Amino acid sequence: MKLSAILALAAAHGVAAAPAKGVEARAQVDGAAPHVDDPKFIGIVMDAHWFWRKVHCAQDLVWNATLAQEALESVSVCTHGLQHDRGGSNLSGVGPSPGNYDAWIEFARNSIHGWHEEERLYPYSQPHYNDAWGHFSQMVWRDSSQIGCALGHCKDSGDGAVQWPGRIYCFYLRAGNNFAGNQFELNVFRPVCAPPSRQEMERRYGY
Ligand SMILES: *[C@@H]1O[C@H](CO)[C@@H](O)[C@H](O)[C@H]1NC(C)=O
Numbered sequence: 001m002k003l004s005a006i007l008a009l010a011a012a013h014g015v016a017a018a019p020a021k022g023v024e025a026r027a028q029v030d031g032a033a034p035h036v037d038d039p040k041f042i043g044i045v046m047d048a049h050w051f052w053r054k055v056h057c058a059q060d061l062v063w064n065a066t067l068a069q070e071a072l073e074s075v076s077v078c079t080h081g082l083q084h085d086r087g088g089s090n091l092s093g094v095g096p097s098p099g100n101y102d103a104w105i106e107f108a109r110n111s112i113h114g115w116h117e118e119e120r121l122y123p124y125s126q127p128h129y130n131d132a133w134g135h136f137s138q139m140v141w142r143d144s145s146q147i148g149c150a151l152g153h154c155k156d157s158g159d160g161a162v163q164w165p166g167r168i169y170c171f172y173l174r175a176g177n178n179f180a181g182n183q184f185e186l187n188v189f190r191p192v193c194a195p196p197s198r199q200e201m202e203r204r205y206g207y
Pocket of ligand 1: 064065066067070146173
């Protein structure tokens with residue numbers, strides 16, 4: 001699967017798009033996509049956030065199963081494109097959708113680490129919100145302490161009804177990307193904190 005095939009969308013706090021009226025829910029395929037309680041899927045999400053949040057001086061996140069269930073309900077609507085239901089959410093989609101369990105895990109890993117790649121665009125000297133780095137800023141947002149994510153496998157009927165049939169939605173609490181006052185300055189730190197040590201990495205990742 002090519003990373004370039006992944007479309008990512010970020011939402012800012014306060015400008016979360018309401019679900020479009022009249023959008024008909026499309027079927028989700030009950031296939032190989034790992035479920036919201038899949039330990040390997042949760043591990044991928046938590047490890048990637050743990051690594052980057054450590055580097056950017058943010059607290060480690062706690063998995064919230066209710067939040068994951070909400071992300072699942074949102075991703076399962078299978079709207080035409082990726083669609084934010086609220087602020088504090090990170091979404092990515094891919095087409096065609098991953099073909100098996102391992103490919104789904106890889107998609108989740110690539111999506112989440114890919115969010116951090118937006119860091120090179122982030123203007124630390126003039127901190128503010130922009131869609132171009134919204135995933136990154138949410139990912140390392142210091143005031144967020146919980147996360148819940150879900151994968152969605154939307155039925156691709158081949159008629160263009162569904163773009164990006166493979167999807168990952170992550171919801172955060174508190175929601176990041178709050179553009180009030182100097183919240184960006186307070187919540188998005190430069191990568192000045194020590195990355196996990198070799199030993200910590202080994203303990204966490206097993207290598
Ligand atoms: C987990 O998320 C749910 C749903 O957003 C929220 O209502 C709940 O307070 C969270 N749990 C904790 C322990 O904060």
